[in-house]
Amino acid sequence: MKTILTILCLGLVMTSYTQEFELSTEIRPRFEYRHGFKTLIPDDEDAASFVSQRTRLYLNYKSEKLNAFVTFQNVRVWGDVATLSTSDKNGIAIHQAWAQLLLDSKFSLKMGRQEISYDDHRIFGNVGWAQQARSHDALIATYQPNAKNRLDFGLAMNENAEILFDTEYAVNNYKAFQYLWYHTDFNAVSLSLLILNNGLPYFDENEEQQVDYNQTIGSRFTFNKNKLKADASIYLQTGKIADTDLSAYNMAANAYYNISENFTTGLGVEYLSGTDMNTTENTLKSFNPWFGTNHKFNGLMDYFYVGNHANSVGLLDVNATLAYQKEQFSVKLVPHFFSSAATVVDNTRKKMSNALGTELDLVLGYKWTKDINFQAGYSQLFATETMEVLKSGNKDNTNNWAWLMVTIKPSLFKTVFKED
Numbered sequence: 001m002k003t004i005l006t007i008l009c010l011g012l013v014m015t016s017y018t019q020e021f022e023l024s025t026e027i028r029p030r031f032e033y034r035h036g037f038k039t040l041i042p043d044d045e046d047a048a049s050f051v052s053q054r055t056r057l058y059l060n061y062k063s064e065k066l067n068a069f070v071t072f073q074n075v076r077v078w079g080d081v082a083t084l085s086t087s088d089k090n091g092i093a094i095h096q097a098w099a100q101l102l103l104d105s106k107f108s109l110k111m112g113r114q115e116i117s118y119d120d121h122r123i124f125g126n127v128g129w130a131q132q133a134r135s136h137d138a139l140i141a142t143y144q145p146n147a148k149n150r151l152d153f154g155l156a157m158n159e160n161a162e163i164l165f166d167t168e169y170a171v172n173n174y175k176a177f178q179y180l181w182y183h184t185d186f187n188a189v190s191l192s193l194l195i196l197n198n199g200l201p202y203f204d205e206n207e208e209q210q211v212d213y214n215q216t217i218g219s220r221f222t223f224n225k226n227k228l229k230a231d232a233s234i235y236l237q238t239g240k241i242a243d244t245d246l247s248a249y250n251m252a253a254n255a256y257y258n259i260s261e262n263f264t265t266g267l268g269v270e271y272l273s274g275t276d277m278n279t280t281e282n283t284l285k286s287f288n289p290w291f292g293t294n295h296k297f298n299g300l301m302d303y304f305y306v307g308n309h310a311n312s313v314g315l316l317d318v319n320a321t322l323a324y325q326k327e328q329f330s331v332k333l334v335p336h337f338f339s340s341a342a343t344v345v346d347n348t349r350k351k352m353s354n355a356l357g358t359e360l361d362l363v364l365g366y367k368w369t370k371d372i373n374f375q376a377g378y379s380q381l382f383a384t385e386t387m388e389v390l391k392s393g394n395k396d397n398t399n400n401w402a403w404l405m406v407t408i409k410p411s412l413f414k415t416v417f418k419e420d
Contacts, residue, residue, distance in 0.1 A: 017063060017064045018063065018064065018416070018417065018418050019061070019062065019063040019064075019416070019417045020060075020061070020062040020063075020414075020415070020416050020417075021059075021060070021061050021062075021413075021414070021415055022058070022059075022060045022411060022413065022414040022415075023057070023058070023059055023060075023411075023412045023413040023414070024057075024058045024060070024409065024410065024411045024412055025055075025056060025057050025058065025409070025410060025412055026054065026055070026056040026058070026407070026408065026409045027053070027054075027055055027056075027408045028053065028054040028055075028131070028405065028406070028407045028408070029051055029052070029053040029078075029405070029406055030051065030052050030053070030131070030403060030404070030405040030406075031049070031050075031051045031403060031404045031405075032048075032049070032050060032051075032052070032401070032402070032403045033047060033048075033049050033400075033401065033402040033403070034047060034048040034049070034401055035047035035048075035397075035398060035399065035400050035401065036301070036381060036393070036397065036398070036399025036400060036401065037301055037302065037401040038301065038302045038303060038306070038307075038308065039303070039391045039392065039393055040381075040383055040387065040388060040391045040392065040393025040394055040395055040397065040399055041393050041394065041397050041399055042392070042393050042394060042397075043394050043397065050077055050078070051077065051078040052075070052076070052077050052078075052131050053075070053076050053077075053078065053131070054073065054074075054075055054131040054132075054133075055073070055074045055075075055076075056071055056072065056073045056074075056095070057071070057072040057073075058070070058071050059071075064102070065101065065102050066099065066100065066101060066102065067099070067100040067102065068098070068099045068100070069096055069097075069098055069114075070094070070096065070097045071094070071095040071096040071097070072092055072093070072094060072095070073092070073093050073094070073095040073132070074088065074090060074091070074092055074093070075090055075093075075131045075132045076088070076089065076090060093132075094113060095113070095132075095133060095135050096112075096113050096114055096115060096135050097112050097113045098110055098111060098112030098113060098114040099111060099112055106143055106144055106145050107141070107142070107143055108141070108142045108144075109139065109140070109141055109142075110139070110140045110141075110142065111138075111139045111140075112137070113135050113136070113137055114135055114136060114138060114140070115133070115134065115135050115136075116135075116136050116138065116140070116154065116291065117293075118152075118181050118183075118192065118194065119183075119192050119194075119220045119233075120220065120231065120233075120296075121292055121293035121296060122220075122233065122235075122250075122252070122289055122292045122293075122297065123194060123196065123216060123218075123235065123289055123290060123291060123292050124179075124181075124291050124292065125291065125292045125293030125294075125296070126293060127292075127293045127294075127295070128293065129293070129295040129296070130295070134291065136156055136291075137156060137158065138154055138155065138156040139154065139155055139156070140152055140153070140154040141153045141154075147185075148184060148185040148186075149182075149183070149184050149185075150182070150183050150184075151180070151181070151182045152179075152180070152181045152182075153178075153179070153180055154177075154178070154179045154181070155176070155177065155178045155179075156174070156176060156177050157175075157176045158171065158173055158174065158175055158176060168201075168209040169201050169209065174198055174199060174200055174201075174290075175199045175200065175201045175211045176199040176211070177196060177197060177198045177199060178196075178197045179194065179195060179196040179197065180193075180194070180195045181193070181194050181195075188223055188224055188225040189221070189222070189223055190221070190222045190224075191219065191220070191221055191222075192219060192220045193218075193219045194216065194217070194218055194219070194220075194235070195215070195216075195217050196215065196216040196217075196290070197213055197214075197215055198213065198214050198215070198216065198290055199211045199212070199213045200212055200213075200214070200241060200242070202241075202242040202243070204243065210243075212239070212240040212241055212242060212243060213239050213240065214237060214238065214239030214240060214241055214246050215237065215238050215239045216235055216236070216237050216290065217235065217236050217237075217238075218233060218234050218235030218236060218250070219233065219234065220232070220233035221233070227257055227258040228255070228256070228257055228258075229255070229256040229257075230253075230254065230255040230256070231252075231253070231254050232251075232252065232253040232254075233250070233251070233252050233253075234249070234250070234251050234252075235249065235250045235287070236248075236249050237249065237250075237287055237288070241284055241311075244282060244283070244284050245282065245283045245284065246283070246284045247283055247284070247285055248272075248273045248284070248285050248286055248287035248288070249273050249287060250270070250271065250272045250273070250287045250289070251270070251271045252268070252269065252270040252271070253268065253269055253270075254266060254267070254268035254269075255267055255268075256321065262324055262325060262326045263322075263323070263324055264321070264322075264323040264324075264325075265320070265321060265322055265323075266320065266321035266323075267319075267320055267321075268317075268318075268319045268320070268321070269316075269317065269318050269319070270297065270298065270315070270316075270317045271314075271315070271316050271317075271341060272286075272287040272289070272305075272314045272315045272316075272341060273285050273286065273287045273314045273341055273342070274286050274287075274312055274313035274314020274315070274340060274341040274342035275311065275312070275313065275314070275342055276313070276342045276343040277313060277342070277343055277344055277345045278343055278345050278349060278351075279343075284311060285314075285342065286310065286311045286312055286313075286314055286342075287314060288305075288310055288311075289305055292305075294306045297317070298315060298317045298336065298338075299317070299336045299338070299359040299361060299379070299381075300359075300361045300363070300377065300379050300401075301359055301361075301379045301381055301399075301401050303338075303359075303381070303387075303391065304317075304338075309390075312390070313340040313341060313342040313343070313344050313390070314340060314341030314342050315338065315339070315340065315341055315356075316338070316339040316340070316341055316354075317336055317337070317338055318336070318337045319334055319335065319336045319337070320334065320335055321333075321334050322334075328366055328367040328368065329364075329365070329366050330364070330365040330366075331362070331363070331364050331365070332361075332362070332363045333360070333361070333362050334360075334361045334363075335358060335359070335360050335361075336358065336359040336360075336361070337358055338355075338356035338357055338358070338359065338387075339354045339355050339356055340354045340356055340386065340390075341354075344386050344389055344390065345389075346389050352385065352386040352389055353384065353385070353386050354386065355384050355386060356383065356384055356386055356387045356390070357381055357382050357383035357384050357387050357395070358381070358382045359379060359380070359381045359382075360379065360380050361377065361379045362377060362378045362379070363375065363376070363377045364376045364377070371408060371409055371410045371411075372406070372407070372408050373406070373407045373409075374404075374405075374406055375404070375405045375406075375407070376402075376403065376404045376405070377401075377402065377403050378400070378401070378402045379400060379401045379402075380398070380399065380400040380401075381399040381400070382399075383395035383399060
């Protein structure tokens with residue numbers, strides 16, 4: 001490590017303009033107790049308990065014409081390799097490795113493995129809760145004429161490896177995407193617009209791989225003034241998925257009010273369209289928040305859209321927020337009232353109630369130092385028979401989840417070399 005730092009520092013000294021280099025790390029162990037997390041727990045199953053850990057090394061470089069960033073990462077579960085093991089189960093991965101070329105004061109090009117996050121992370125997010133998180137191999141061109149306006153054009157094209165001829169794409173991933181994202185600020189108001197063209201591979205009736213493209217088009221509005229914060233968004237989806245027409249939409253609205261210096265309360269609602277389980281149409285009406293940080297939405301127990309609930313009956317989530325924060329301490333309580341957006345039927349084709357249940361999420365936080373943060377949470381789900389149809393398991397069992405996480409993110413080394 002000393003040799004690497006010496007080479008980097010010598011390279012910085014040899015140039016004549018301002019440069020910055022920082023080496024930092026992250027260690028994030030998390031204990032979880034799962035008794036009905038993501039799915040209702042059956043009668044014959046016991047709770048799961050484990051500790052997972054994310055370990056990262058960040059290298060960040062900035063200069064007049066170039067920004068570069070690399071993240072090395074290891075994700076593990078305590079005990080997934082023996083104490084005398086000569087190898088690691090998951091090894092070291094590159095989570096991010098990108099370079100941003102600052103072409104002039106308004107234009108830049110960012111290329112490589114990178115996180116892509118916009119707005120509230122509903123359509124594009126880094127999925128930071130997951131220990132591995134999400135990153136893309138992509139190119140992003142940015143035009144930012146001033147501090148209040150920004151336009152991004154992003155594209156990705158994926159393949160298994162270097163090839164000589166066209167081959168089937170074997171990775172469980174999108175084949176390609178292109179998008180435009182525009183954001184503007186007007187004092188207390190901001191507006192974002194998104195157009196995403198997303199290509200997904202599938203096999204046709206002849207077992208030949210094809211790519212269907214679907215489009216997500218929408219906007220998000222925010223308002224922030226005095227004690228009131230509010231946001232609203234709407235997204236439409238069209239195109240095709242696996243040779244099936246897509247027609248879906250998502251609407252959401254939230255409002256938060258600072259009762260006092262320390263207390264905040266809020267109300268929110270989100271509707272994601274779904275497909276009736278007894279439909280006879282050849283149209284998919286289920287909205288999919290493709291690359292969003294979905295753990296952030298619709299309850300922390302991840303019953304919806306976190307590797308599940310795709311192409312299903314959709315969701316109506318009515319929720320409230322009561323939050324308290326003073327100095328380093330914070331606490332938040334969020335109840336969710338869930339209903340299906342489309343018709344649910346059981347295995348006898350009997351139509352079920354749309355009510356899915358109620359979830360209570362409690363999160364505590366304490367920022368001990370600027371580098372060390374403690375968080376803990378408890379969630380409980382009170383499910384209905386309709387939730388049993390969707391998730392199996394037993395609604396009458398206690399379905400709960402508890403967790404404790406420590407995030408340690410110190411800066412190990414930082415230097416600035418200024419122009420002579």
